[in-house]
Amino acid sequence: MALNLKELSKKRELLSPGHRACSGCGSILAIRQVMMAVEGPVVVGFATGCMEVVTTVYPYTAWRVPYIHNAFENVAATMSGVETAYRAARKQGKISEDVKFIAFGGDGGTYDIGLQSLSGAMERGHDLLYVCYNNEAYMNTGIQRSSSTPFAAATSTCPVGDVELGKTQHSKDLTAIMAAHDIPYVAQATPHNWRDLIGKVKKALAIRGPKFINISASCFRGWRLPPHLSVDVSRLAVETCFWPLYEVENGEWKLNYKPKEKLPIAELFKLQGRFSHIFEEANRELLDQAQAFVDRKWEDLLKRTGDKVQKVLA
């Protein structure tokens, strides 16, 4: 199938409408786009989190494909079990279909509590795509900080107070950590660039073995953002090089998009109420620190990928 909107609009949605996600939710857009890339049978697994909650309130389900949720920290291990059961069934001739497996987790369930389970599943080499919908905090439980929360962002557990001014640490580079697992495919994406995102999922699903895609997905509640800007903010994350689009294929790092003009991080942060304190004159140093971190990470990335932009060819 050609990757264009006309063709995608004809495709049966595997995640049906009627789920309970907020209007303006970036994560549900990301997951919908991931599912649009799927051809043929698939089993999905979810870590506990917003997307698990909003798509499966008993006795309803928004899933038109087999779905399992086990707990918060173990979707990768759970899907290891499903994928292994599939191999056992194939070996015995009990199943003939070619089935794909996708595990989804938020940043809490992936960067933090589920990191061991994810690392184990990737190391064991299961034929499994893991997708992190990364909205940079524990949004389901009320916007607590995670190791993915950016520097200086205010959350429920690192609020802006008289002494503390939001998160004091930078976010963890999980995509690089997954690349260090030497798995066949690792990528970053965002839903504003659906062609890139869907292309990456298609590419990943065509590869045998463990794959990981980290998708930056906005949460207007947690980011203190007008809901109609949830896609624009993704675009700005890429244009500021805060969330570069790249992939690591069999150890080769490829840049998928390079902004014509790298925008200052302030352009991304000023839309979001969680950063409003860093625009106060007394706190300008925080903005400078955030910019310096993004600059360093971007330079590091360019050293790995080179300057050349390579579009995703699924």
Next chain:
Amino acid sequence: MKTLEMKTLALTGNESGAEAMRQIDPEVVAAYPITPQTELMHKFAEFAADGKVATEMILVESEHSAMSACVGASAAGSRVMTATSSAGLALMWEIVYVAASNRLPIVMPVVNRALSAPINIHCDHADSMGCRDSGWIQLYSEDGQEVYDNIIQAVRIAENDGILLPVMVTFDGFIISHTMARVDVLPDKAVRKFIGERTPLHPLLDVNKPVTYGPLDLQDYYFEHKKQQAEAMRSAGAVIKAVGKEYGELSGREYGFFDEYLTSDADFIILALGSTAGTAKAAADELRSAGEKVGVLKLRVFRPFPAEELAAALAGARAIAVLDRSEGFSGIGGPVFQEVRSALYRRYQIPVSGYVYGLGGRDINVEMIASIYGDLKAGRYHEDKAAHFGVRE
């Protein structure tokens, strides 16, 4: 019906468990090492490496992931096993509940070992007793033979369509797991026939009939689901008995909820689980030869708790001592003591004396058991608070 010809082997408890697993040939086994369970999985891994089983092994990075992978594989439709001990079971805890609540018929040998702290690798029942309320069926084994027999029966019990609950088969760390003894094993074919194929009800891998496992279940439905689960546990007793009877016809070794040893005319009965029941039987033999009317009741099935049958079996005794190999920290006594007392309540007025013993692998011997019978005979009961038995004051 004529029972089948057995092969007699000399096996440790762990090897006996591995032999049962070889014959069961589960489709998926997830494993993570912990003492004293390790040798069971070493042996089973050898079977897998030699092609003696078709099992797909998942060598996970923790017990939490072992149970998580078991949940995924069992929901997918596979026959699934794992094994653990002590801290491993404690780490699995959250998912032990998920397995039972999703009605997944996983079978798990638990090689009993004390929980930390202080760290201790030897036997007590703190691990499996700690998850007595997790919704798993629990079968306790006295020796290597029972390890083998219980694991095979566990598959049939767990996968019964009316039950669909996971089963823990426990045996005492080192005392049974590392002790070689005689085990009579059935022919492979007989085991395969006895357990049959698993026919999963709503497997995740049936891609043409998609199902959702593990939805959010709130005030309007959760309670009904818990009641169904409780009813499955209540119904499990009849299935455990029927499977035990059928297994008896096959092997000559019939199993029920408990094993009564010299209890029919006994004035004083000691109730124990696991290997200590064997020690108690030896003590009862000695005292019987001296004319004392003593007996032993070995409890095999702790979940579901066979309250009515157990009370009836104890009805004729003048006093009962209950031996708990875990503390429980209730301030009253161990979990077995409390369940037995509750089973007798308003049925029979019999003194029940509680003993907590053998923690962290502390030895118990025939003389010690004989002294408990002596306490019962002398009317020295520990009814309100269980005694700590065999501990230095």
